Amino acid sequence: MNPLATPLLQAPLAVTRRVLRRPSPLAGRTVLVTGASSGIGEATAYAVAERGAHVLLVARRADELERVRTRIGDRATAYSCDLTDGDAVDALVEQMLAEHGAVDYLVNNAGRSIRRSLALSYDRFHDVERSMAVNFLGPVRLTMGLVPAMREQRFGHVVNVVTWGVQVKAPKFSAYIASKTALDTWSRIAGRETFFENVTFTNMRFSLVQTPMTAPTEAYAGRGATPQQAAARVVRALEDRPLTVGTAAGAFGEVINVVAPRASDALLATIDRFFADSAAARGRSS
Ligand SMILES: NC(=O)c1ccc[n+]([C@@H]2O[C@H](COP(=O)([O-])OP(=O)(O)OC[C@H]3O[C@@H](n4cnc5c(N)ncnc54)[C@H](OP(=O)(O)O)[C@@H]3O)[C@@H](O)[C@H]2O)c1
Known part of the structure; x- marks a missing residue:
């Protein structure tokens, strides 16, 4: 095994690369970004393309993917896929491996957040099911x-965009945070099994980022990082x-x-009392 390919050496190698101003290791590599049609994923797609990678863009909305692909140009390929459809994920994997060979970097970013209290969720078991489908089962199937x-x-390197909620365990996010925690844990264990093949995983526990996902929650208005700031952290x-x-804080x-x-x-129960369910969570648009 090449000693430079050992995951243990990643940190010193990164520092050396920065000091010597070496080119990004993403140059010439293939980077798959899920959820590339908006928010953090879209900003990440632009950022990795700027570093010379070929970006494989995945999301459901073909028109939005095409908008992103057109802006990037030749260094991007778009694949419309619903990650909650297992057969579609298997077909996507087959097609991408045939067209590009091994994917070097995978960013499991596509996801869906649900902020709804337990009291409003008794007749909404589907919130649990759809959270697991898009935030856990889809990315695990793609990764496998x-x-x-x-x-x-x-x-190979896999970056999972999860949430600081896996550490904090914030009220009103039980379905969402449980699904992200499942992905976080699954990847940590998978990374131990792939350690000696130099296939590694990063769990990104983001706090608030201003994207279409957070827009329905009034309490978040005007707070959080921009998608570009989040993308810079994904690239790093x-x-x-x-x-x-x-x-x-996490x-x-x-x-x-x-x-x-x-x-x-x-402490969290007390804080929870100050932040009501949003109008969207209560089933009202305003
Ligand atoms: N914003 C935050 O404060 C924050 C904080 C922590 C973590 N995160 C995580 O960051 C990730 C990106 O979210 P965002 O904030 O950038 O929100 P966003 O702008 O709403 O982006 C979500 C992306 O996921 C894609 N997607 C959703 N369901 C999909 C499915 N079934 N199959 C394929 N693609 C699907 C969407 O594309 P289509 O609709 O075209 O399919 C979209 O591109 C999510 O995993 C989220 O949980 C966000």
């Missing part, structure tokens, strides 16, 4: 389709391949949940 070729070529995770990327929440779990429940 692509990882064998990554292992074969002894290189692709280049440096850390295990996790997160926020200080790390604080994780520690409090371990060392003082009941106090943490009391």
Whole structure:
């Protein structure tokens, strides 16, 4: 095994690359970005193309994907796919492997957030099912389709766009955060099994980003990072391949949940009382 290909050496190699101003390791590589039709995924697609990668754009809306593909030009290919449709994901994997060979980098970004209290969810079990379908089952199926070729070529990196909620465990997000936590955990374990084939995973535990997804929640208006700022962090995770990327607040929440779990429940229950369900979650548009 090439010692430079060991995941343990990723951090020192990243620092060396920056000091010597070496080109991005994404140049000439194939990067698949799911959810590339809007928000963080769209901004990530532009950012990785700027670094010389060929970007495979995946989402459901073909017209929006075509808009992104046209803006990037020759260094992008668009594939319309509903990631909750298992057969469609299998067909997508087959087509991409045939057309591009192994995918070098995969960004599991497509997803859907649901912010709705338990009290409003008793007759909405489908919220749990659709969260798991798009945030867990779809990305895992796609990853399982692509990882064998990554292992074969002894290189691959998967970035999962999850949420700081996996650390904080915020009220009103039970279905959403549970599905993202499943992906976070699945990937951590998969990464241990692929460690010696130089196939690695990063879980990006983002806090708030201003995108179409967060727009329906009045409490988020005017807060959070831009999609471009989020994309810059995704690119850095692709280049440096850390295990996790997160926020200080997320790390604080994780520690409090371990060392003082009941106090943490009391704190979050109190905060929860100040933030009502949005009009969208209550089933009203205004
Ligand atoms: N915004 C935040 O504050 C925040 C914070 C933490 C984590 N995240 C995560 O960041 C990721 C990107 O979200 P965003 O904020 O950029 O929201 P967004 O603008 O709504 O983007 C969501 C993307 O996912 C795609 N998508 C949704 N369902 C899909 C499906 N069944 N099959 C294929 N593609 C699907 C959408 O494309 P189509 O509709 O064309 O399919 C769209 O491109 C999500 O995983 C989200 O959970 C967001």
